[in-house]
Amino acid sequence: MLQRHIASADHSGANLPAEVAYGAPAGTLDMEEEKRIDLLALLGYVIRWRWLIAIFLLAGLLLGLAYSVIAPKMYQATARLELTMPMIVEGGVVSSSRDRLTLMNALEHVKSSRVGQRLVTQLNLAQNDEFLRLEGNPSLSKILRRAFGIGGRDLSSMSEERLERLALGKYKSIVNPVAKRDTSIIDIHVRFPDPEMAALIANGAAQVYANQIREFAVVSSPQPLGAEILERAVAPGAAYAPQRTLSVLVTLVLAGLAAAATIFLMELMNxxxxxxxxxxxxxxxxxxxxxxxxxxxxxxxxxxxxxxxxxxxxxxxxxxxxxxxxxxxxxxxxxxxxxxxxxxxxxxxxxxxxxxxxxxxxxxxxxxxxxxxxxxxxxxxxxxxxxxxxxxxxxxxxxxxxxxxxxxxxxxxxxxxxxxxxxxxxxxxxxxxxxxxxxxxxxxxxxxxxxxxxxxxxxxxxxxxxxxxxxxxxxxxxxxxxxxxxxxxxxxxxxxxxxxxxxxxxxxxxxxxxxxxxxxxxxxxxxxxxxxxxxxxxxxxxxxxxxx
Missing domain, CATH: 3.40.50.300 (P-loop containing nucleotide triphosphate hydrolases)
Structure with missing residues (x-):
């Protein structure tokens, strides 16, 4: 009854199927619309929470810059070893799998307690206060001590046995042997705040490992495993870490994730x-x-x-x-x-x-x-x-x-x-x-x-x-x-x-x-x-x- 009072309009397509009215399959339109809405929803979150995101990213930027300034500089020294592999023939073919296995064993051997204990004894690292006090990896205690002078260990109250365990653990944490691909060469990387100490430990680890290989060769088969130092480590002149650009990127990513989590929780509460x-x-x-x-x-x-x-x-x-x-x-x-x-x-x-x-x-x-x-x-x-x-x-x-x-x-x-x-x-x-x-x-x-x-x-x-x-x-x-x-x-x-x-x-x-x-x-x-x-x-x- 009321409809006659409204000005007539052209509704010729109102009762037609979606694919006829719009000239395209309805399913195609729905899929395209759904994709577009998803992108718009994502963009909408960014626009709606832009100030919160900006605050988090700014905080991440400042934290990244602060970390690059406060965190102690790390230096990396590298000594290079070459292994002489024994030739093992299986079925008339030289076995390459045995070579890879030998190389992997060598990497683990460099970080082993046997090599580490001998190096600690030779360099008297358990009695080296500088080596024991400096942290080989970034940590909260190290950053707090550098920034505010708090944290750290009390070495004077430790026994000799505990000092040796501490030195051995630190050796394992700062030494990182890496095999060069498709070669029998091993690079022994040592990262430490003191460049001279980093070079000394890298050369010491290489030498101790080479000496142990020679000792084993005396009582081994006619084709023993050999090790030769190709390059000795030198004290690096530039710090390896922290890298300011990388630090800022990491903190920005973490800040972005924190902002996303905060937005998610706030949307749930809204x-x-x-x-x-x-x-x-x-x-x-x-x-x-x-x-x-x-x-x-x-x-x-x-x-x-x-x-x-x-x-x-x-x-x-x-x-x-x-x-x-x-x-x-x-x-x-x-x-x-x-x-x-x-x-x-x-x-x-x-x-x-x-x-x-x-x-x-x-x-x-x-x-x-x-x-x-x-x-x-x-x-x-x-x-x-x-x-x-x-x-x-x-x-x-x-x-x-x-x-x-x-x-x-x-x-x-x-x-x-x-x-x-x-x-x-x-x-x-x-x-x-x-x-x-x-x-x-x-x-x-x-x-x-x-x-x-x-x-x-x-x-x-x-x-x-x-x-x-x-x-x-x-x-x-x-x-x-x-x-x-x-x-x-x-x-x-x-x-x-x-x-x-x-x-x-x-x-x-x-x-x-x-x-x-x-x-x-x-x-x-x-x-x-x-x-x-x-x-x-x-x-x-x-x-x-x-x-x-």
Whole structure:
């Protein structure tokens, strides 16, 4: 019935399959869209948390620079050995696997306790305070001692046996023998804060290993394993570590990972709706409209009445979407509710009723919030007689039977159906606040009233109380053709909204869709969304959406 009041539009492709309407297979479009959304979501996180990421990266940069300055310099000295492999023939072929095995054994032998113990004894490393005190690898104690003069070991209280174990352990930690690929050459790398000591230990390890090989050769087979020192280590002139560039890169990567972990945890704790797409996904309902959020409260009435304002354009879009819900046009009865209080459902119901009446329709807005009624306040009308009086029959001049049977002189009807400043729009206030609102709304009188009023008005809009914690809205949703849920940005918890929608569905109520209210594009910056408010052509920066 209402559809004839909306200007006709070309909907030739509205009922066509996706592959016909868009000229491409639907599956291909879905896959491309999914990939694009993933990239946009990743980029959105970066944009939305850009300041947090910048802080973490700056901290990582400073830590990397500080580490390169505070950490002790490490010098690397290298001695080179060449092994003489015995020729082993298996089946007429020289065995290369035996050569690799011999080379691997040699690498382990260089770091063994046998070589290390002999070197410690020869160089008297267990009694060398400088060798024992300097740390061969970066550590927290070393950095703290260098920066603040704290940490370190007390060598004076250690026994000789413990000093020898300490020296042997340090030898194993700073010596790193590496085999040159496809050769029998071994490079013995020693990294130590003292370049002279690093060269001394590298040459000592090479010499001790070569001597041990010669000792074994005396009692071995005719083709013994041999070892020859090709190059002796020299004290390096430049530090091997820390490398400033590498230190900064590592700390930046770690800072990036820390930022990602922090963002992940904060996103988990952020359980509010930020975009219309999140409402669609969580509630499994379409978005009927997106109502923008406006800050200056003194401009609310002016922007709601202005036909070129962003908020007026958004409500017209909501009206159009409700009108074309089905091929039969807009529903005759619509319930407007929200998950919790202060999401703006009363304001949405009021403005939607005004916009439908602007089409020349006969509209009735019923304030069904019998606990905290709001519509009489929004319209500036006294709440003397209303819905509760009809349902409880408290007023002798106003009875349900007289209204339904038309046996009234017009005076009683005027007390119930209040005229508003909007032509074609009548308001039924909540009336006196009863002690049993649920009983009244669940009574047969309520269902009879809705059925009778549907024949007298083109559209009835029910302004319902919040869903959670109350049975009122689910009861009314059963009487209406469908329900529109108002969901405010960054206000209601997602799980709460999902539970509210489930309550409507459990009583066999139909949810037409959701109205995303108080939408501020600045709050959702970085969130992927195609519901962008582009109504600024009217020059409106609007007023604050009413929290009622």
């Amino acid at each position: 359980n509010k709706f930020m975009t219309p797409e999140q409402v669609e996904s969580e509630l499994n309902v379409p978005i009927l409209g997106v109502i923008p959020f406006f800050k200056p409260a003194d401009r609310t009435s002016r922007d709601l009445d202005s036909p070129t304002s962003a908020i007026s354009e958004a409500y017209r879009s909501l009206r159009t979407n409700l009108t074309f819900l089905s091929s039969n046009g807009a529903p005759r009865t619509v319930a407007i509710t929200s998950t919790e209080a202060a999401e703006g459902s009363s304001s949405v119901a009021r403005k939607l009723a005004q916009d439908f009446s602007a089409l020349g329709l006969n509209i009735l807005l019923i304030d069904c919030n019998l606990r905290y009624p709001k519509q009489h306040f929004l319209f500036g009308i006294e709440n003397l007689t209303g819905l509760s009086d009809l349902l409880s029959n408290n007023d002798d001049d106003v009875s349900l039977s007289s209204l339904l049977n038309g046996k009234n002189d017009g005076r009683s009807a005027a007390k119930v159906f209040r005229e508003t400043s909007t032509p074609g729009l009548k308001l039924m206030t909540a009336g006196a606040i009863p002690s049993n609102p649920v009983d009244l709304l669940a009574s047969s009188r309520m269902s009879k009233l809705v059925a009778a009023l549907s024949d007298h008005f083109d559209l009835i809009i029910f302004d319902c109380p919040p869903i959670l914690g109350l049975a009122d809205a689910p009861l009314i949703s059963r009487l209406a053709e469908g329900t529109a849920m108002v969901v405010s940005q960054k206000q209601v918890a997602r799980k709460s909204a999902v539970h509210a929608a489930l309550r409507i569905r459990r009583v066999n109520g139909r949810i037409f869709g959701a109205v995303f209210n108080k939408y501020d594009a600045g709050r959702s910056e970085g969130y992927p969304s195609h519901h962008r408010i582009l109504y600024d052509y009217g020059g409106c920066q609007g007023a604050d959406s009413e929290n009622i």
